[in-house]
Amino acid sequence: MTDNNFQLAAALLADAADFVGRMPLGITELKSHPFGALRLMASHTREADHSHKLILWALDRCGAAAAAEATQSTPTAVPATRILAFRADYMVFSDLGDWTFLASSDHNTYTLTAHIGANSWDLSVDGEHHAAYTSIDTAVDAIHDHATEAAR
Known part of the structure; x- marks a missing residue:
């Protein structure tokens, strides 16, 4: 089977949804996560419409392995998520x-x-x-x- 990180990207969706309302604004490296030796980076921004956007990047020695995004319009809204990228x-x-x-x-x-x-x-x-x-x-x-x- 050829390497592919789609399942990793899918797993990042739930984490991005969880973090969008809790993560500080800016770029953060998550030190504790269930993805083994991968580096997990979060970029949290506040958009012009006051919604929040959080992108999670899983990085390995070759670069980006997968990325997922969550956006939340209000603190009580259900986050919308999507896979941005995955390496295959x-x-x-x-x-x-x-x-x-x-x-x-x-x-x-x-x-x-x-x-x-x-x-x-x-x-x-x-x-x-x-x-x-x-x-x-x-x-x-x-x-x-x-x-x-x-x-x-």
């Missing part, structure tokens, strides 16, 4: 909205779209639908295989 294989997939993520290699652009509730993922290569997969792991393995073949 050697690429960073960035959020395009609606559970769609984009990454590029030297040769191709890959788009992964999650179908929440159906537990499936669509993979597009260079804008063309490539295949559907039953898990993020199998979709990332297919990307790895495709990228390896394209590099030959």
Whole structure:
């Protein structure tokens, strides 16, 4: 199985929602967290509309492994969350909205779209639908295989 940090990014969602109302403004490194040797950094800002935004970054020796965001309009509002990015294989997939993520290699652009509730993922290569997969792991393995073949 090819390395992918989507599950890490998903785990960060709950923490970002918990921290958005409690974390001090600014950038903070969280020393105590359940993510092992990863560095966990939080960036908490207050927006022009007085809402709060908190971004959690999980960092490893290669850089950003995953990032999640929580926004909260008022102290009693339920935070809205989203995955901003996750690393899979050697690429960073960035959020395009609606559970769609984009990454590029030297040769191709890959788009992964999650179908929440159906537990499936669509993979597009260079804008063309490539295949559907039953898990993020199998979709990332297919990307790895495709990228390896394209590099030959």
